[in-house]
Amino acid sequence: MSEVINRAMSQQAGRFARIIIPSPVKEPLTYGVPDSLRHLVTVGMRVLIPLGNRKVSGIVSAHIAETPLLDIKNIIAVLDEAPIVDEQLLTLSHWASQYYVASLGEVLSTILPPNSRMEIERIVVAKSESTQTSDVLGQTILDVLRDKNGRTSLKSLTRAFGRTNISTALKQLQSAGDVEIRERLPGQRKSHRFDGSQIPPSPSADPRRFTLSTEQHAALAAIKARLRTGGFATFLLHGVTGGGKTEIYLRAMECVRDIGARSLILIPEISLTPQLLDRVNARFNGRVGILHSGLTPGERWAQWWRIKRGDVDIVVGARSAVFAPVPNLALVIADEEHDGSYKQDDGLRYNARDVAVMRGKLSACAVVLGSATPSLESYENSLQGRYQLLEISQRVERRPLPSVEIFDLRNQSKSIGLAATNDRSEAWRKQKSAGERLLSDPLATAIKRNFVNKRQTLIFLNRRGFANFLQCTRCGYVLRCSYCSVTLTVHLKRKIVRCHHCNFSRPVEQVCPDCGTETLAGIGAGTEQIEQTLYALVPEARIARMDRDTTGKRGSHADLIRRWESGDIDILIGTQMITKGHDVSGVTLVGALLADMSLNLPDFRSAERTFQILSQVAGRSGRGDDPGRVIIQTYEPEHYAIQSLIDHDYKKFFAKEIEFRRALGYPPFGKLVNLRLDGPSSEHVQAKAQALFKKIRAIQSGNPKYREQIEILGPAPSPIEKLRNRYRWQLLLKGYQISPLIGLASAVRETFSRTRNVRLHIDVDPYNML
Numbered sequence: 001m002s003e004v005i006n007r008a009m010s011q012q013a014g015r016f017a018r019i020i021i022p023s024p025v026k027e028p029l030t031y032g033v034p035d036s037l038r039h040l041v042t043v044g045m046r047v048l049i050p051l052g053n054r055k056v057s058g059i060v061s062a063h064i065a066e067t068p069l070l071d072i073k074n075i076i077a078v079l080d081e082a083p084i085v086d087e088q089l090l091t092l093s094h095w096a097s098q099y100y101v102a103s104l105g106e107v108l109s110t111i112l113p114p115n116s117r118m119e120i121e122r123i124v125v126a127k128s129e130s131t132q133t134s135d136v137l138g139q140t141i142l143d144v145l146r147d148k149n150g151r152t153s154l155k156s157l158t159r160a161f162g163r164t165n166i167s168t169a170l171k172q173l174q175s176a177g178d179v180e181i182r183e184r185l186p187g188q189r190k191s192h193r194f195d196g197s198q199i200p201p202s203p204s205a206d207p208r209r210f211t212l213s214t215e216q217h218a219a220l221a222a223i224k225a226r227l228r229t230g231g232f233a234t235f236l237l238h239g240v241t242g243g244g245k246t247e248i249y250l251r252a253m254e255c256v257r258d259i260g261a262r263s264l265i266l267i268p269e270i271s272l273t274p275q276l277l278d279r280v281n282a283r284f285n286g287r288v289g290i291l292h293s294g295l296t297p298g299e300r301w302a303q304w305w306r307i308k309r310g311d312v313d314i315v316v317g318a319r320s321a322v323f324a325p326v327p328n329l330a331l332v333i334a335d336e337e338h339d340g341s342y343k344q345d346d347g348l349r350y351n352a353r354d355v356a357v358m359r360g361k362l363s364a365c366a367v368v369l370g371s372a373t374p375s376l377e378s379y380e381n382s383l384q385g386r387y388q389l390l391e392i393s394q395r396v397e398r399r400p401l402p403s404v405e406i407f408d409l410r411n412q413s414k415s416i417g418l419a420a421t422n423d424r425s426e427a428w429r430k431q432k433s434a435g436e437r438l439l440s441d442p443l444a445t446a447i448k449r450n451f452v453n454k455r456q457t458l459i460f461l462n463r464r465g466f467a468n469f470l471q472c473t474r475c476g477y478v479l480r481c482s483y484c485s486v487t488l489t490v491h492l493k494r495k496i497v498r499c500h501h502c503n504f505s506r507p508v509e510q511v512c513p514d515c516g517t518e519t520l521a522g523i524g525a526g527t528e529q530i531e532q533t534l535y536a537l538v539p540e541a542r543i544a545r546m547d548r549d550t551t552g553k554r555g556s557h558a559d560l561i562r563r564w565e566s567g568d569i570d571i572l573i574g575t576q577m578i579t580k581g582h583d584v585s586g587v588t589l590v591g592a593l594l595a596d597m598s599l600n601l602p603d604f605r606s607a608e609r610t611f612q613i614l615s616q617v618a619g620r621s622g623r624g625d626d627p628g629r630v631i632i633q634t635y636e637p638e639h640y641a642i643q644s645l646i647d648h649d650y651k652k653f654f655a656k657e658i659e660f661r662r663a664l665g666y667p668p669f670g671k672l673v674n675l676r677l678d679g680p681s682s683e684h685v686q687a688k689a690q691a692l693f694k695k696i697r698a699i700q701s702g703n704p705k706y707r708e709q710i711e712i713l714g715p716a717p718s719p720i721e722k723l724r725n726r727y728r729w730q731l732l733l734k735g736y737q738i739s740p741l742i743g744l745a746s747a748v749r750e751t752f753s754r755t756r757n758v759r760l761h762i763d764v765d766p767y768n769m770l
Contacts, residue, residue, distance in 0.1 A: 043062060
């Protein structure tokens with residue numbers, strides 16, 4: 001009898017389902033479950049549902065027995081044999097939705113591969129016997145169909161008529177039997193099963209083990225102890241560059257494999273994937289999955305199911321891989337945990353490092369955050385006992401850290417100024433390009449000597465292009481982007497000026513648009529000009545450049561890294577792409593040009609970012625048998641971020657920076673939520689920002705918690721006020737507890753009327769304040 005009752009209750013519980021549509025739809029929608037699908041529809045499953053005039057895919061989030069809603073539509077079909085997401089991922093999605101003040105649909109849209117989002121395609125087909133109609137618009141539709149071989153998608157047909165509404169005319173043609181509208185369910189694109197084992201190994205992929213140092217052994221032992229007992233714990237692995245953190249990751253993942261579980265390792269950028277994959281594949285015989293945005297939609301779809309089925313032991317990926325459907329997850333690693341690339345700047349504005357910690361908590365597994373320069377938030381967490389601190393103070397095989405020399409660029413400027421009274425010196429100074437002036441004499445000499453000694457050199461400049469901008473030498477006019485409030489960067493090889501924010505470009509011209517004279521000249525220097533300068537300085541050297549301009553083509557970045565590792569490149573120039581994680585034993589000299597450039601950005605994290613990026617690039621030197629040398633060129637040698645580099649002293653930098661943060665109530669002591677509005681009209685955005693400020697004040701006045709615990713800064717224009725032809729204003733919510741901030745931001749989101757003209761973006765724990 002009890003079995004019959006349980007079966008009846010089970011059937012009753014499955015009468016309706018809550019469906020999440022991967023889109024900005026605020027709440028899951030309710031659909032009926034037909035009897036024929038009752039046994040198939042489970043939580044996490046992809047289903048096909050009607051939505052208005054469309055048929056789209058959604059994810060089952062829950063079963064419900066009853067609903068007060070009327071006229072419930074039914075689920076049409078089940079799209080997969082198994083759920084695409086499991087219960088843990090759905091729980092993580094709910095947390096991300098609440099914490100980052102986003103809809104569940106937006107979260108799932110971020111999590112799932114692009115191929116998972118499916119919509120029925122409606123095809124308009126002209127009947128062979130249809131020739132003419134008296135309706136002018138109807139006849140035009142038939143003519144368009146004939147030009148398209150008698151069939152086209154409804155979307156394409158609608159676009160062909162622009163703003164003209166063709167719905168009525170199309171219905172008349174359909175009623176008359178002149179056209180037929182068919183529905184087609186697009187199948188998944190077939191693709192080869194891409195996996196890490198398909199990538200040829202690099203010279204650095206040595207599967208052999210080395211003896212761990214005492215510090216490495218202690219760190220690994222602490223992680224292994226947690227893996228064996230199980231349960232959630234977060235470790236902060238603070239190890240110097242070249243200290244062997246990756247080897248600890250590999251051995252910890254071996255321990256996970258040996259207990260029959262799986263691991264997930266995150267890296268901040270796709271550019272680091274090839275080298276890490278080489279080492280992981282060498283150790284785990286190709287049972288490695290990979291997820292990042294550089295894969296094609298078909299490859300990501302194949303990888304998702306390969307991981308979901310448990311066909312891999314390790315998953316390697318960039319930011320979005322934190323949501324990989326790894327079954328029986330026992331270890332999550334976030335390498336270079338300090339890196340800003342873990343923070344998503346659009347859509348769901350999540351930080352993959354923080355999501356990794358929450359995923360570990362929800363999955364009851366170990367989390368390891370690794371860095372030579374931990375974020376202040378993570379290091380403070382370790383000091384407060386929330387994370388367990390594991391330290392490695394020495395490099396592998398006790399190799400010395402590179403010597404760091406600071407060159408004061410102000411002295412070079414003074415020497416040039418003093419020499420200006422001499423005619424010969426003045427002529428020589430004028431002949432020097434901006435790129436040549438960026439290379440100090442000590443650095444130029446060191447580069448030439450390093451080449452003679454057959455060693456590799458790394459030159460860092462965080463500006464791509466040839467010149468920073470074009471300026472008229474007669475009237476002072478500066479060429480700016482038409483769509484953003486920034487200057488256009490000169491790219492000499494392509495003979496264009498380009499905006500690095502919206503990608504707008506135009507041909508390089510010498511005629512000033514303002515005064516009409518041929519006096520436009522390039523000001524400043526980027527990596528392209530430094531490359532040209534180095535060719536002149538060391539003509540025999542094999543020189544390459546690594547920035548977005550040279551690595552945009554699929555596979556080009558991996559090819560460049562392999563050439564660099566194998567010694568086929570003598571001098572590599574690049575932006576911050578070259579600073580992260582690359583382990584090349586032949587590099588013995590690093591030069592950092594304009595090292596203090598990021599210190600002057602209007603961002604409270606500017607000193608932290610400067611110290612981190614310079615420490616990382618310095619750490620590329622001296623990883624082999626030969627000692628390394630680093631030359632930092634700066635106009636602010638006294639700044640504590642620069643001074644702390646000399647002795648590779650993170651703790652000295654932390655002690656200075658943490659007091660600044662404490663005094664102003666910035667993270668890790670305070671919490672921030674940024675409310676940014678954008679739109680095509682500066683006046684409308686400003687008015688909307690001011691109205692939003694009044695609305696927030698009104699909400700605050702009615703809630704003592706918000707009134708007492710939250711400070712509002714702004715409204716004010718964003719530092720980059722215009723971006724991609726949209727004007728931007730922002731308000732900053734500041735407090736010591738995150739809960740009230742999220743509560744107020746959620747209340748604002750509920751009351752804000754989003755339009756095409758003005759949009760609101762909510763950024764919890766913002767990283768990019770520009």
